[in-house]
Amino acid sequence: MSRRFSTKCLLMAAAVFCLPTLFVTDTSFAQDESPGNRVLIGFKGETGRQVAQERRNIVSSYGGEVHHSFHIIPVVSARLPDQALAKLKEHPQVAYIEDDGIVHVLEQSIPSGINRIDAPTAWATSRGEGVHVAVLDTGIDYDHEDLDDNIGGGVYFVGSDNDGSTDPFLWNDIHSHGTHCAGIVAAEDNTIGVVGVAPDARLHAVKVFDDNGIGVRSDIIQGIEWCIDNNMDVASMSFGDIDPSASEEEACEAAYSAGVLLVAGAGNEYGGAVINPAAYDSVIAVSATDASDVIAGFSSIGPQVELAAPGRGVMSTVPDDKYDTKTGTSMSCPHVSGVAALVMATGVTGNTYVRSRLALTALDLGDPGRDIYYGFGRVDAAAAVEGEFDLSGWVFMPPDAPDFGYSYNEADLLYFYSWDFVQSFNTATGVWSIHMPVGWIYVDWPFYYESDPGILRFALPPEIGIGVYHNSTGQWEVLPQIIPW
Secondary structure: OOOEEEHHHEEEEOOOOOOOOEEEEEOOOOOOOOOOEEEEEEEOOOOOHHHHHHHHHHHHHOOOEEEEEOOOOOEEEEEEOHHHHHHHOOOOOEEEEEEOOEEEEOOOEOOHHHHHOOHHHHOOOOOOOOOEEEEEEOOOOOOOOOOHHHEEEEEEOOOOOOOOEOOHHHHOOOOOHHHHHHHHHHOOOOOOOEOOOOOOOEEEEEEOOOOOOEEEHHHHHHHHHHHHHOOOOEEEEOOOEOOOOHHHHHHHHHHHHOOOEEEEEOOOOOOOOOOEOOOOOOEEEEEEEOOOOOEOOOOOOOOOEEEEEEOOOEEEEEOOOEEEEEOOHHHHHHHHHHHHHHHHHOOOOOHHHHHHHHHHOOEOOOOOOOEOOOEOOEOOHHHHHHOEEEOOOOOEOOOOOOOOEEEEOOOOEEEEEOOOOEEEEEOOOOEEEEEOOOOOEEEEOOEEEEEOOOEEEEEOOOOOOEEEEEOOOOEEEEEOEEEEO
16 A cells, blocks of 8 residues: 555644744834824624624724724724723723734745745646735735736725725835735746746735835734635735734634635744744744755744745845845745645645645654744645655544544554554555554543553544653653544
């Protein structure tokens, strides 16, 4: 039996990465002279358009100047003076109030990063056609000669004026950050300039940062809400906050639940923690590697890192039909977004399936298995679109038969686990054998555990994962559980 399975039948229940990246540096609208504080008010209860209007009315009744009442999460963006905020906090339906922080951007040849992840090989199988990728950023240069045919439109969410406008003049990119990220995803294969990871994918500019690279959380959440409402397949988010935001995390969870695959840069502080939104469980966190597949000296690291991708000296599109290099996990993020588009265009549906495919086919770097530098490894476009990888050592627990599982090893022995025994099938000889599980595999659902010389593996319910206890170090590690079908 081949030791390679197709990921079309695999689901990973995740328990769960530019120098240009975005950071919260203030908690008020310094450039806005309106009175009061800009905040995000989280409510208790359900979501929806009708209740969103009701919550808008509640905030208005306290003297609030409402910017937006979200329907994907129970949150209202508004401005209120301190005295009104103090009263609103006492409202029985209010769960929390947090600052709506200001966020800043920090600064046809085939680019080296595209070659590094083996995208040209993948193009024989997939070029990303029909997949819609939203770039939440400073906009996209809508008439760039290397992007214009791939741009499916855009939307403007910067401040309150012209909120939600689809006028290209408004969502056009002056800053350059968004255009650079868009080119990495899907610059055209048109004999000029550069080519992107998924040269036939459809780009959508979601402008949530102004021409100086400044934005606020509420605008970002509006952009995420737009992705849900407009059925985006991938949301590429090359920005991040140092401080957590309950509202932003809720929005990401809502988008992921709605089927949007979320990808973000881990941040640019080597040894520092992964920033948000990359740190959220619903988001693929991408660290940056250099031309030698070594973690870049500027990249943030941590247990949330899921994948790595090229991020140093990346050539891509910038406004006015020009090209330039940029460095950072902002550049790593769209590499992964592009590979996700390639995978989706092969017919793999479901953001969790695609997420699993990217992880399982990544080129393992650093310590074996997942680590804090590279996650599961550097994304590999060719392997991802082919969907073949070595599953030796994994244990599969079918959801319709939770007291039964199977795995296989390097000798092509397929093992079937039940409550009382282990049965193996030797695919080379066609011989079945029955083994007692004592000392090896124990099934007591929702737990099973197996003993190796140095470790004990506990398989928990699918939504949690596999907890690995290393006897030699006394340390625990959590791995994702894979479930077929």
